[in-house]
Amino acid sequence: MDLVATILVDGLIYAGWLFIVSVGLTLVFGVLNILNIAHGSLYAIGAYASASLVGVYFAAGGDAFPYGSYAALILAAVLVAVILGPLLERGLLRYFYGRDEVLNVLVTYAVFLILEDVMKLIWGVNPYFVYEPYTLLGTVEMGSLFYVGYDFAVIAAAIIVGLAVWLTLNRTQIGKVVLAVIHDAEISQTMGVNVKRIYLGAFMSGAFLAALGGALTAPMISVTPGLGVNVIIVAFAVVIIGGLGSVPGAAIGALMVGISRAASVHLLPEAELFIIYFVMAIVLVFRPEGLFAKTQARKI
Amino acid sequence: MSNGLLEVRDVQKTFGAVTAAKDISVSVPQGSIYSLIGSNGAGKTTFVNMVTGYIKPDAGTINFGGRNIAGLPPRQITRLGIHRSFQIAQLCNELTVEENMLVAGAIHGRTRPSFLRRSDDAQARERAMATLERFNIAEHRNRLIPELSGGVKKLLDIAMAMAGETQIMLLDEPTSGVAADEKFPIMDLVIDALRDEGVTVIFVEHDMDIVNRYSERVLAFYDGQIIADDTPDVVLSDTEVQRYVTGAPA
Amino acid sequence: MMRFSVFTYAAIGFVALAAGAIVLPDWAMFLFAMALAKGLVCLGIVGMMRGGVVSFGQGLYYCLGAYTATLAANFLGVSDIFLLTLLSAAVCLLVGLIFGPLLSSYRGIFFAMLSLALSMVLYGSLSKMSFIGGTDGLNIGAPTFLGWAPEGRPLQTALYLYVVTIVVISGALMRVYFDSEQGLITQATRDNELRVEYLGASVRTVMAYNYAFGALLGGIGGTIAVLALGHVDPEFAFWTTSGEFVFVAILAGYLSVPAVFFAAIILELVRSFSSLYFPNTWQLSLGIFLLIVIVTLPSGLGSLVSRRKGQNT
Numbered sequence: 001m002d003l004v005a006t007i008l009v010d011g012l013i014y015a016g017w018l019f020i021v022s023v024g025l026t027l028v029f030g031v032l033n034i035l036n037i038a039h040g041s042l043y044a045i046g047a048y049a050s051a052s053l054v055g056v057y058f059a060a061g062g063d064a065f066p067y068g069s070y071a072a073l074i075l076a077a078v079l080v081a082v083i084l085g086p087l088l089e090r091g092l093l094r095y096f097y098g099r100d101e102v103l104n105v106l107v108t109y110a111v112f113l114i115l116e117d118v119m120k121l122i123w124g125v126n127p128y129f130v131y132e133p134y135t136l137l138g139t140v141e142m143g144s145l146f147y148v149g150y151d152f153a154v155i156a157a158a159i160i161v162g163l164a165v166w167l168t169l170n171r172t173q174i175g176k177v178v179l180a181v182i183h184d185a186e187i188s189q190t191m192g193v194n195v196k197r198i199y200l201g202a203f204m205s206g207a208f209l210a211a212l213g214g215a216l217t218a219p220m221i222s223v224t225p226g227l228g229v230n231v232i233i234v235a236f237a238v239v240i241i242g243g244l245g246s247v248p249g250a251a252i253g254a255l256m257v258g259i260s261r262a263a264s265v266h267l268l269p270e271a272e273l274f275i276i277y278f279v280m281a282i283v284l285v286f287r288p289e290g291l292f293a294k295t296q297a298r299k300i
Numbered sequence: 301m302s303n304g305l306l307e308v309r310d311v312q313k314t315f316g317a318v319t320a321a322k323d324i325s326v327s328v329p330q331g332s333i334y335s336l337i338g339s340n341g342a343g344k345t346t347f348v349n350m351v352t353g354y355i356k357p358d359a360g361t362i363n364f365g366g367r368n369i370a371g372l373p374p375r376q377i378t379r380l381g382i383h384r385s386f387q388i389a390q391l392c393n394e395l396t397v398e399e400n401m402l403v404a405g406a407i408h409g410r411t412r413p414s415f416l417r418r419s420d421d422a423q424a425r426e427r428a429m430a431t432l433e434r435f436n437i438a439e440h441r442n443r444l445i446p447e448l449s450g451g452v453k454k455l456l457d458i459a460m461a462m463a464g465e466t467q468i469m470l471l472d473e474p475t476s477g478v479a480a481d482e483k484f485p486i487m488d489l490v491i492d493a494l495r496d497e498g499v500t501v502i503f504v505e506h507d508m509d510i511v512n513r514y515s516e517r518v519l520a521f522y523d524g525q526i527i528a529d530d531t532p533d534v535v536l537s538d539t540e541v542q543r544y545v546t547g548a549p550a
Numbered sequence: 551m552m553r554f555s556v557f558t559y560a561a562i563g564f565v566a567l568a569a570g571a572i573v574l575p576d577w578a579m580f581l582f583a584m585a586l587a588k589g590l591v592c593l594g595i596v597g598m599m600r601g602g603v604v605s606f607g608q609g610l611y612y613c614l615g616a617y618t619a620t621l622a623a624n625f626l627g628v629s630d631i632f633l634l635t636l637l638s639a640a641v642c643l644l645v646g647l648i649f650g651p652l653l654s655s656y657r658g659i660f661f662a663m664l665s666l667a668l669s670m671v672l673y674g675s676l677s678k679m680s681f682i683g684g685t686d687g688l689n690i691g692a693p694t695f696l697g698w699a700p701e702g703r704p705l706q707t708a709l710y711l712y713v714v715t716i717v718v719i720s721g722a723l724m725r726v727y728f729d730s731e732q733g734l735i736t737q738a739t740r741d742n743e744l745r746v747e748y749l750g751a752s753v754r755t756v757m758a759y760n761y762a763f764g765a766l767l768g769g770i771g772g773t774i775a776v777l778a779l780g781h782v783d784p785e786f787a788f789w790t791t792s793g794e795f796v797f798v799a800i801l802a803g804y805l806s807v808p809a810v811f812f813a814a815i816i817l818e819l820v821r822s823f824s825s826l827y828f829p830n831t832w833q834l835s836l837g838i839f840l841l842i843v844i845v846t847l848p849s850g851l852g853s854l855v856s857r858r859k860g861q862n863t
Contacts, residue, residue, distance in 0.1 A: 035659055092841075101659050102604045106800055107844055109793050113837030120830055233670055233789055240663050273674025277667040284664060288656065352748070378750035390748065392741035403738040406731035407749045415727050419734035464750060 006145060007262045013151045015258025016158035017213060021231060022238040022250040023165055024209030030182050030245030031202035033101060034093060037108040039210045040232030041115035042080060046211025047218040047227055048119060050076035051128035054219070058132060069133045073215045080211035085204030094199065112228070120225055127222035134219035154216055158254075161209065165247055178202065182245065237280045243290030252291055256283075305330040305500055306351070306382075306468055311360030311370070313346055313524075320346040321357065322524040328468075333491070333501045335511045335532075338521030338545055344504045345387070347521070348470045351502075352384045353377040364468070381467035387476055389457035391445045397456055398441040401428035404463035434493055435459040450477040451486050458490055462497070469494055471503035475510060483507065487514055508536060508546055520545050556729075560722040563808065567714040571707045579710050581818050583778045586713045588612075588795065589814035590771035593724055594764030595799040596810050600728065601760045602740030603657060607665030608795045610672050611642045611768025613786035616776035618642070618769070620690040621682065631693035631712060631777065638773040639766055646765020647758075654757035669787045676784040687783025690776055713774050720767060721807045727763075728807070736760060801843050803850015813851055 025039045053072040062068055088111060096104050137149030169175040180188045181198045189195045214227070221227075238257050242249025257276050264275040271278075283291060304327030313321040320343050328334055336344040349355040351362055353374040362370040369377050392400050402420055405428050406413045418424075432438040435455045440448060448456070454474060461469065474490060475483040491514050494501050505511050511518060511532060518535040520528040522544040528535045535541055570582055591612050598605055615638035622628045622637050649668060656664055677685045692705055700708050727733050736756050739746050743753045776782045785791060794817065802813035820839055824832035 035663075095845075102662055103800070103844065105606070105659070105662065106793075106796060107841065109797075110837040110840035110844070113833040113840070117831045117834035117837075229790065233666070236663055237667065240660070244659070270675075270678040273677075274671050277671045277674075280667055281664070284656070284660070288660065374747045375750045375752055378748055384748060390742055390745040392738045392745060394741050395737065399734065400738075403734055403746070404749050406734055407746075407751045409731065413731040413735055413751070415730050415732045417731055418729050419731045420729075424731075460745070460749065 002143060002145070003266060005143065007259065007266055009142065009145075009147065010265070011255075011259030011262035012155055013147075013258075014261055015254040016155035017217065018234065018238055018258055019158045019251055019254035020154075020161050020209055020216065021213035022235045022242075022254055023161060023247060024206040024213070025235050026239040026242065026245055026247065026250045027165065027209070028203055028206035029239065031178065032089075032093065032097065032199055034096070034104045034108065035101065035236070035244070036206070037105060037232055038088065038111040038115060039108075039206065039235065040228030040230075041112050041119070042084065042207050042210035042228075043214040043217075043231050044119060044223075044228035045084065045115065046077050046080050046214030047221075047223045048123045048128065048214075049080055049211065050215035050218045051130045051223045052076070052123070053079075054130040054133060055128070066132060066136055069130075069136075073133060073218070074212070077208055077211035077215045081204045081208035085207040086200060088207070089200050089203040093203070094196075097199075112232075116225070116228070123223075125225055127224045128218070129222055130219050132219070150219065157212075157216060161212070162247070162251055165205075169247065174201075234276060237276050240290055241280050241283045243287075243293030246290070246292035249290060249292030304328050305364070306502075307361075307363040308347075308351070309361045309363070311350060311357045311362065313350060313355060313357050319524045321350065324360070324524075324526060326519060326526065326529065328500060328502065330467075330500055331498060333495075333514060333516045334503070334519060335515035335517075336502065336504045336519050336521060337506070337508070337511055337535075337541075342521035342545070343524040344521050345472060346524075348384060348472050348502070348504060351377075352382060352470060378464065381465055382470070383461035383464060383466045383468070384470040385454070385458045385461055385472060385474060387473045389450075389453035389477075391453060391456060391460075393445045396442050396444055397432065397437065397448070397452075398425070398428055400445070400456060400460060401432055401441075401463070404428075404431075404460040408464040431459050431463060432456075435462075436489055449479070449482075451479060451482040454478055455486065455489070462493070462499075466494075466497065466499050468500045468502065471501065473504050473506070475505065475507060483510065484513075512536065556722050556725050559725075560718050563721065564714065564718045567718070568711060570714070571710050574710075576703065576706060579706055580778060581822060582815060583706075583710045583713050584775060585815040585818035586717045586811055587771045587774035587778065588798065588818070589811040590717060590720060590774070591768045592795050592798040592802065592814055593720060593807065593810045594767035594771075595795055596802060596804050596807075597724060597727075597736075597763050597767075598757075598760045599799060599804045600733070600740060601736045601756055602743075603661045603757065603760075604796060604799070605665040605761070605764060605792075606662040606789065606796055607667070607669035607792050608764060608768050609787040609789065609792035610665070610669035611646065611765045612772035612775065612791065612795070613669070613672055613676070613782070613784065614645060615639070615642050615769030615772030616782040616786050617676070617682070617688075617772075619773040619776055620688045620782050623690050623693075624688065629691065629694045629699075630697075631695055631709075634693060634777070635716075635770055635773050638769045642769025642772075643762060643766045646762040650758035650761035650765070651754065653761060654754040666789055666792060669792055670789060673784045673787040673789075676787065683783070685784055687781060687785075689781050692780070693777050709774075709778060713778075716770060716774070717811060720770070721811070724763075725807050732756075732759070797840055801840075801847070801851055803847070805849065806851070809851040 021043055025036060028034060028036050050073045053076045054069045057069050057072045096107050134148065134150045137153060140147045140149050140152060169179060177193055178198055181193060181195055185195050238253035239250055241256060242253030256279055260275050260279050261272060264271045306328040308324055308326045311321050311324040324347060336347060338344050346355060350357050353372050356371045360370065361368045364380060364382060369380065392403065402424055405424050406419055429438055432441060437452050437455050440452055475487065478486055487510055515532055518530065518532050519526050520535055520541045528538050528541050536546065570579065574582060591608050595605055595608055618638040618641045619634040622634055628634055653661060653664055682688060695708055735746065735751055739753050739756050746753050772786060798813045798817050802809040820836065821832060824835040828835055
């Protein structure tokens with residue numbers, strides 16, 4: 001019984017983290033039709049930026065009010081989105097809209113390669129540690145098990161992110177415009193929608209969510225080069241399972257991957273990586289476009 | 301009464317709340333020329349799509365050569381001898397006219413497509429050119445598809461479908477997208493070529509002059525049903541057809 | 551213009567590449583051998599590209615071929631290069647024939663990501679298998695050539711000539727395939743699947759063939775690479791390895807076969823020079839190079855030499 005509970009809790013924690021990263025990826029794909037490999041770099045940059053900012057915060061006497069470091073984490077993600085979002089979207093990606101989607105994967109792969117080295121140039125190759133925010137929330141006792149409170153904060157953050165994205169898309173004026181652009185950018189343009197702004201906004205939101213994922217993770221790990229390489233591959237699996245461009249899909253995908261990975265870690269550690277792709281393959285066999293994708297018959 | 305080459309029996313198809321085919325039954329004898337008329341959404345294209353395998357009927361049978369083909373995939377139905385053309389010509393835009401024809405030839409060669417034999421060897425080109433000439437488009441052989449007029453595209457679409465052993469040809473709006481003054485010449489050419497080969501023809505058409513001139517029998521569709529099945533003069537003077545399909549007395 | 555047969559071109563290509571055995575210094579011969587081995591993998595991707603799909607997971611076969619050869623050498627005592635190549639090729643072809651039909655109904659991003667997922671499964675599995683080296687991988691001894699066991703420069707030369715021979719044969723065969731009836735059907739599939747199905751051919755069969763050829767070539771490339779390096783590890787199947795293969799395929803384009811090997815050599819040169827001169831920023835150089843290629847040569851290097859028919863007539 002304990003094992004089931006452990007798997008569920010571990011799975012939820014992992015799923016929460018995974019959802020934050022994946023929902024940004026799926027949002028960018030939904031609007032821009034670009035599957036962004038550099039999403040992994042934005043995640044890693046978010047982690048580095050938050051490690052630096054939190055470090056600065058405590059160096060500047062933040063010990064007096066340690067909870068302020070959470071604001072530093074979020075500020076780091078905002079900075080990444082505000083600086084890199086427009087740079088990548090306006091500076092590069094917009095020239096590739098409407099091009100072959102596989103070619104566009106390669107474009108973002110190039111960006112990924114470039115950012116990998118840029119990170120090394122800025123932050124060097126030595127690891128960064130910022131453990132303070134991780135320990136601040138204490139521990140939670142569940143039965144005979146202890147969990148770090150911060151882990152549950154990540155789940156809470158994921159729920160907040162999910163609700164915020166869903167409500168923005170479905171309950172606000174701007175969200176309706178975004179959905180219209182996703183449906184048909186050309187028609188939206190003729191209806192007077194400023195498609196350019198929507199693209200930029202969506203990409204910046206995606207970048208923010210990637211960076212937020214990294215920023216929230218930074219206190220739990222040592223931030224080292226190569227952080228983004230593995231993240232992006234797992235996030236791909238999540239959005240493919242859920243259906244590219246679907247927010248609820250990303251949530252379900254994150255839960256499926258999170259819980260099956262946790263189960264594998266506890267029951268069959270050798271299969272940890274295998275299980276993620278196994279789940280993805282099974283889903284695609286039955287739903288070739290993912291769980292929540294809309295399939296359209298071609299008119300001939 | 302089951303002496304038709306194509307026997308469609310009680311075929312049904314619904315898309316959500318829309319009924320696209322309701323108890324469709326038709327018997328098409330060998331060598332005949334049928335036209336399908338009806339307003340948009342009446343079920344003509346659904347009929348063509350079901351016979352050629354793009355859509356699987358919910359119920360009913362489609363017998364061809366003593367075999368129920370309902371639900372078979374397009375390539376198997378094509379292999380049996382039922383070919384089709386498309387409302388929007390389906391061509392390979394990165395290839396030339398001749399190469400498009402060679403694709404059709406490679407698939408319908410005397411042997412299975414080879415991994416070694418050149419696709420443009422002398423024999424294959426000769427065969428391709430013969431078909432292009434039959435459809436009067438040989439002069440365009442080296443042009444890429446996007447450079448062609450609507451009429452030439454339609455002809456190539458049909459020519460490619462004729463590369464195999466065609467017994468039945470379904471033409472989905474053969475004159476849509478074709479300049480007005482080209483419509484009759486194109487229909488003359490196509491119907492002649494198909495008749496020469498003894499092919500049974502079923503074509504979808506909105507232009508009643510073309511229906512009247514080229515078809516031997518007309519099926520009028522309305523709301524997923526066939527409301528008339530007779531010779532052109534009978535169908536076109538039918539009051540129900542006039543009310544629901546042609547809009548005015550012919 | 552007179553049309554030379556593919557055999558004439560193959561002979562010219564062989565002589566030109568084989569001359570490298572005499573003129574190239576040791577380091578360059580190694581670099582060329584690696585580039586040509588990887589070029590084989592990329593040729594497989596180009597074959598798929600002609601049908602309209604791109605595999606982001608060819609590292610699967612590159613790695614599988616390399617491990618098959620290494621395990622055969624270490625556990626079965628096989629050292630003959632021909633036997634090792636045949637064995638890896640057979641294993642990869644078999645796996646390709648199993649996965650090909652499964653992947654053949656996917657297109658675009660889904661095909662790319664599923665093939666990537668398969669390679670990552672291999673990567674993950676190999677990393678956890680400590681009995682065959684885990685993440686450290688395995689070493690493989692020098693190969694023998696039908697009983698002849700050279701060392702030093704003769705070994706390197708023999709290996710180089712071996713890869714040149716295989717490259718020329720595979721390149722010629724792929725050219726024959728591209729120009730064949732099946733090859734034309736593949737091109738038509740890339741353009742309009744609906745048309746191909748309505749002509750009576752199976753698009754899935756076309757895709758499965760191309761995938762199997764890609765698996766075969768990937769396996770052979772991996773075998774030669776591991777023999778040249780003397781070492782294999784799970785990184786052979788990592789997605790960034792596959793990413794480089796796709797990069798070469800895009801750089802080459804799908805029009806010309808020699809362009810694939812030319813592109814592979816360019817990539818190896820760019821990589822080794824940038825890691826020599828910009829040791830900390832070679833990925834950056836590679837990324838910028840990649841962007842320049844995508845922007846300036848949308849149809850790849852091959853478009854510089856083989857123009858499409860029909861444009862000027």
